[in-house]
Amino acid sequence: MSAPTGDIGLIGLAVMGQNLILNMNDHGYTVVAYNRTVEKVDQFLAHEAKGTNIQGARSIEELCAKLKRPRKVMLLVKAGDAVDAFIAQLLPYLEAGDIIIDGGNSHFPDTIRRVKELESKGFLYVGAGVSGGEEGARYGPSIMPGGSPAAWPHLKSIFQDISAKTASGEPCCDWVGEGGSGHYVKMVHNGIEYGDMQILSEAYSLLKDVLGLSHEEMGNIFEEWNKGELDSFLVEITRDIVRFNDEDGTPLVAKILDKAGQKGTGKWTAISALDLGTPVTLIGEAVFARCLSALKQERVHASTILKSHAQAQFTGDKQQFVEDIRQAVYAAKLISYAQGFMELREAAKEQGWNLNYGGIALMWRGGCIIRSRFLGDITNAFRKNPGLQNLLLDSFFTDAIHRAIPSFRRVVSQAVLLGVPVPCFSSALSFYDGYRSAKLPANLLQAQRDYFGAHTYEIEGQEGKWVHTNWTGRGGRVASSTYNA
Numbered sequence: 001m002s003a004p005t006g007d008i009g010l011i012g013l014a015v016m017g018q019n020l021i022l023n024m025n026d027h028g029y030t031v032v033a034y035n036r037t038v039e040k041v042d043q044f045l046a047h048e049a050k051g052t053n054i055q056g057a058r059s060i061e062e063l064c065a066k067l068k069r070p071r072k073v074m075l076l077v078k079a080g081d082a083v084d085a086f087i088a089q090l091l092p093y094l095e096a097g098d099i100i101i102d103g104g105n106s107h108f109p110d111t112i113r114r115v116k117e118l119e120s121k122g123f124l125y126v127g128a129g130v131s132g133g134e135e136g137a138r139y140g141p142s143i144m145p146g147g148s149p150a151a152w153p154h155l156k157s158i159f160q161d162i163s164a165k166t167a168s169g170e171p172c173c174d175w176v177g178e179g180g181s182g183h184y185v186k187m188v189h190n191g192i193e194y195g196d197m198q199i200l201s202e203a204y205s206l207l208k209d210v211l212g213l214s215h216e217e218m219g220n221i222f223e224e225w226n227k228g229e230l231d232s233f234l235v236e237i238t239r240d241i242v243r244f245n246d247e248d249g250t251p252l253v254a255k256i257l258d259k260a261g262q263k264g265t266g267k268w269t270a271i272s273a274l275d276l277g278t279p280v281t282l283i284g285e286a287v288f289a290r291c292l293s294a295l296k297q298e299r300v301h302a303s304t305i306l307k308s309h310a311q312a313q314f315t316g317d318k319q320q321f322v323e324d325i326r327q328a329v330y331a332a333k334l335i336s337y338a339q340g341f342m343e344l345r346e347a348a349k350e351q352g353w354n355l356n357y358g359g360i361a362l363m364w365r366g367g368c369i370i371r372s373r374f375l376g377d378i379t380n381a382f383r384k385n386p387g388l389q390n391l392l393l394d395s396f397f398t399d400a401i402h403r404a405i406p407s408f409r410r411v412v413s414q415a416v417l418l419g420v421p422v423p424c425f426s427s428a429l430s431f432y433d434g435y436r437s438a439k440l441p442a443n444l445l446q447a448q449r450d451y452f453g454a455h456t457y458e459i460e461g462q463e464g465k466w467v468h469t470n471w472t473g474r475g476g477r478v479a480s481s482t483y484n485a
């Protein structure tokens, strides 16, 4: 048998897998393709891959036999059992030092487990988040690889070659860190995406329902916004969506059922934030906003019973309010990204990952759904100060949020007065006011906890000394150590 010529094997010939293979082929790599339903390999070779250097394999054994060593096999299959099933099938045909890469949306605890298992057997394992959908996969995705560090030198050139590039030519792919950090960073990326989408939906709702603007007018506003500090993929597609007319000449978006779906990565981000005790409120609200939207029938019924008792209509300066909404979008985004990086920092602390925050912002700068000009400013902030505690404390962002806050307050208060739901805007503003408060009413919470559960509290200025008070004169002197509330 002739010497193997495959640079990398790829399993999973659905939308992501096929496009990544074609992308790798364009960059001069020889890819060997395999799929559970083997007929799809033949179809791919006969159509999309026709005339390329792409090779096919009709079994896992053949796939592994066609790869140069150390073998690199990338999975682009449904997250969950399918990944474990393929790992089990691959191992008999791999040798120590060979690398398995999971490019799907796996949940990070699964990746942590797989890295440990595979490393204990002498293999290398990488969980690589890939973002950008079909077009990203084909022409340049954002790739977030993490796992066995020894795998990176073997993957670096291929992943950086096929990834998106920033305007200055930097690849939107770099080594994230150990264990499940690659998939964790991808998960937080998706959570931030949920937040950005909800923020723009709240802006759309205010422009449409409070100011009564037409879809054409909104298209022009989003176009203007996309020329400044909000320049981003999501503002760009929102502009195109609101301008898109159905065959009858009316805006298609207005006809779409207001019931949002979700696949779970936003929820995972919120759950992880709760587990870590990190206040990632905006992403949490974005997930709940989708849940509330899904209660369509219940909402339609409630709308016939529950009244807003709101001020009937907006009477202020419309042009000023459009600018206020733009500033509110910017401020909410800034708070959301600050929260996302707080979550990454806490996870890194808990898991012992060494994360490069500037590098992460750079990976999201191009190729992915949250790509924006703003991420360049975040990269700069972390490059200037890698130990930055919170994005809001970087002087560029402190100035930016200070400029936006008066508008942000006007938007949230108007929305509240008019009865228009703005869950992400309002929770972001509350977070900002809480984060900048040296004193919060948690003193009362602590007193309540001690009153009913003898949980003890600390006196300001005497931290570390836990005190219990017999508030009613009827309780004892013993404090609780197990009762949690």
Ligand code: NBP
Binding pocket: 011, 012, 013, 014, 015, 016, 017, 035, 036, 037, 040, 076, 077, 078, 079, 081, 082, 085, 103, 104, 105, 106, 130, 131, 132, 133, 134
């Ligand atoms: P899908 O998520 O639709 O998965 C299709 C592939 O998984 C096919 O190769 C299919 O084989 C295989 N598969 C399934 Br389904 N169940 C299997 C099982 N039990 N055992 C073995 N193989 C199984 O494909 P995709 O949309 O290309 O996404 C691939 C991964 O990338 C997913 O983890 C996804 O979450 C992630 N991702 C997707 C996007 C996107 O925009 N679509 C973006 C970013 C990340 P078959 O052909 O034999 O059924």
